[in-house]
Amino acid sequence: MTIDMSQFFQVFFDEAEELLAEKEKLLLGVDISSPDPEDLNAIFRAAHSIKGGASTFGLTDMTEVTHILESLLDKIRKGEMHLTAEHVDAFLAAKDILKMQLDGHRLGAVVDLDAVGDVRMLLQSFVQDEIAPKAAPAISLAPIGNASESNEKYQYCFRVSFKDVRPSDLGVLNSELGLLGKAHSEKSPQGQDSIVLQTNGSEDDIFAVCSFIVDADKMEIAREEVPADSGSQKSLSEDELGYGFFEPIESMFPPLEGKDVSATTKPEVEDLGAPDLSGKNGKSAPKKEVEKHAGNQESTTIRVGIEKVDQIINLIGELVITQAMLTQRTQDLDPVSNERLLSSVAHLTRNTRDLQEAVMSIRMMPMDYVFSRFPRMVRDLANKLGKKVEFVTYGASTELDKGLIERIVDPLTHLVRNSIDHGIEMPSTRLESGKSEAGKLSLSAVHQGGNIVIEVSDDGGGLNRERILSKAKQNGLTVSDSMSDSDVWQLIFAPGFSTAEVVTDVSGRGVGMDVVKRNITQMGGVVDIRSAKGFGTTITISLPLTLAILDGMSIKVGEEIYILPLGFVVESLQPEREDIKEIKGKGRVIKIRQEYLPLIPLFETFNILPKHTDPSDGITVIVEVDGKKAALFVDDLVGQQQVVVKNIESNYRKIPGISGATILGDGGVSFILDVAALLRSVK
Structure with a gap:
């Protein structure tokens, strides 16, 4: 069976972009003089997650940058190096480079290789102490992180045994568990592939790391005696472990049951203190309990293409139009003999409005x-x-x-x-x-x-x-x-x-x-x-709030009905004849509370035979745009309603004074007025 890898690449691209944005936000908010250990850990985790994903998909250019970045962040979060403003500038520059590389892989954008090289050299110079920040007192952090260069003493030693694990996966597991302490791989007494881990973390921490690569029923965690030379044993390097060189299908995407695949690539590992090791023969907690715990985790988000959301919104718009048609058709029915029908239509109206609001909220960000x-x-x-x-x-x-x-x-x-x-x-x-x-x-x-x-x-x-x-x-x-x-x-x-x-x-x-x-x-x-x-x-x-559906006032000019966006309407009134003044060669104005406003007869604008030509016989609607007011002269006000906006230009052409169209309850088409354009037309 052929697997479409593009969908998995897209998930990585989306998650990497989210992690880069989060990393930048944390860097901009970090207190350089007294950095929060949790912030430093979060920045490190973001870099590490991007590195792991890039390695999985063979994006070596991103892996090389994040590897150096990760090493530098690891020193800073362990207190082996002061955080300085120069560090923050370098990390932000590295974020820009990673974003550029990400766009290169996703969109085919041009990648400035000289800029990439400059940032790598800058980061490497920090790591090698060529720019020599003085050593700082150790910051007390959670026990996440590779301690291969530390002389820290560990309280616990675990043997994590695996069934049917690939050598490449074992190398990755060794590297990942090394972030919890000191780890090395060897054969268990039963001949299984296993990793011996010295750590101050808990059994749950180990499970949280391993569950992203192997299933829970293919691993066992057992406690062993802590070696006397704990803290001096040298962990294998990532190069020796072959980090990043593993097969990209089953190992990349473990079973998704109980996992949220829409958020970040790895959860934050929580320090739960000393583990409960009361199980028989030092074995880990029963696997059934672990699997049950994992299975109860529910996904809280789902990725959906915006085109699918737009399709649903268009269908809801058609439903709104159909509901308006039904409402109009039933207005003339006898309410006594058609009580059940009218009640059903009213119920449909309420449900349609609720459904419309719920669907519109999906597009809200x-x-x-x-x-x-x-x-x-x-x-x-x-x-x-x-x-x-x-x-x-x-x-x-x-x-x-x-x-x-x-x-x-x-x-x-x-x-x-x-x-x-x-x-x-x-x-x-x-x-x-x-x-x-x-x-x-x-x-x-x-x-x-x-x-x-x-x-x-x-x-x-x-x-x-x-x-x-x-x-x-x-x-x-x-x-x-x-x-x-x-x-x-x-x-x-x-x-x-x-x-x-x-x-x-x-x-x-x-x-x-x-x-x-x-x-x-x-x-x-x-x-x-x-x-x-x-x-x-x-x-x-x-x-x-949205361009898809708007509240509008239906106005009538001659036999035509137009929709006036309610947001521009100030008031409506029937003016007195003495309030209408003619300015020779310029048109007419109307006096509203000691203020003269230009009068715009819509029947002249759209060349329509009107019902009234004298403003005092019709209705004047006062509208305001950018602090400027004008009066629209119309024949009648029909009512107020929500309308579904349809694009005119994509189906016909641009019409002066018109911003869109909608379908009315009787099936007819009504134009939506472009109020700003109408006011601009006033000389």
Whole structure:
């Protein structure tokens, strides 16, 4: 039988990427002066897991980097070497190299071999003490780790015997168990392949390591006397054990019963103290109990392709449309004679809404997926600019649709870079103004109704009103000194606008902020700026939680029904005739509470024969986008409903003023209005 290995490679790629992200997060948060032993162990485990997976699949380039990285991390976590800022920089550089190599194997991306060689040499120089950190006092860690270079005394000695194990697997088992103490392989008195392990760990630790390579019923653990020379016996090296050279099918993928194959490659090994060795003849705990324990572990996640999720969402959308059709068809039925039918339809409506919400939640991802990308970028950029920045996040668990999450990364990247470059001052400048040396940059996300509000905030110098107005005049923009601050701040979103005096590779080329606003508007969102000179700037982005289904107001113009996204609606009213004013050659405006708003007759926009031509006979809907308001003149309001968004461009072409379409309960097609485009059309 031919086994499709591509699926297993994909699992490794996904898990390796998760481990690299976790490793970077730990490195950025580590306290260099007093590192947490658990953090050091976690970083080591991430490197070791990547090394094991890369060896399994024969990815020797990644194995070579992680082997050196693992050796260096092992010295640091044992207290044989001080952790320094240079170490952290080197580890982060190694993470970048491993990510590049991973993309090379997964996507065929180009790998810079010179950069790989430089990082390997840098790591090797640390290992060989060419850059000589002074020896530190030993840090008390859990008994995980290869102690072949240590003179530590061990309390326990176990013989782990195996049935029908391959020589290559035995070598890997020896290497893995060596992380718990000192291990060497030999034949048991019964002639079985076995490994003798001296350790301070427990029997459960041994089982946790071995169960990833052999089945529980093919191994036995027995206690032996601790040798007198414990602590001085030399363990075999990984080269002598042939580490990494083993067959890639059965040994790579042990039986999956009771294992979570969607998370990390290995669980954290917990120090459970001294083992209970009351079994007869020193044998290990009964295998049935061990197998039962393993079998009771349930998988909590499953990997599913996004295309399958999208397919389910599309089907749910069709179900929502069908349910709306049934509801509309039954509206005219006699409620007495058709009570059971109407009750069933109402029940279907409730279940359809619950099912829709449950399925939509599958596409929702935490904002941490986005936020986790920035600590490294902030650190590197601040160092490059000679600034000190404290980066904090709030609401990382707040969820947003996957499609929107992927599209919000670039706009947020622009905003974060600009906050560091333009917003936060140099340390000396901050001290002169009575601030702390380190500027504060925060990212936050919170749900508000059907939207998510994301804020990028800094405590820097704030926007310079005079400089912005001066630059706007140079660019030929229509401005005045009497403009409100909020209108002045919006000028920075104009194409090609930049107040930077020096063009650098960080910012100052006049691109970015206009792209930010355009991308956010295309996602149905709005962006706003608040700033105070000397106190900082906050940029707020408001986005719908999902693009697949939206709450809309049905409006009627002539015989046509349009969907107006509810998020843009402020209010609706029937205006008085005296509130409508004509501006010669410019169109009409409507007076709403001492404010004049442009009036947009939709029948003129879409060339439709209307029911009413006088706004005082129809309905006016006030909408707002980016702080700008306008009044849409329509014939009637039909109602409010959730609609399934269908793409127009992929099936027809771009229509001005239209962002999409939906299918109504009667089977007819209704266009969804592009409110931002309608307001831009107002001169």
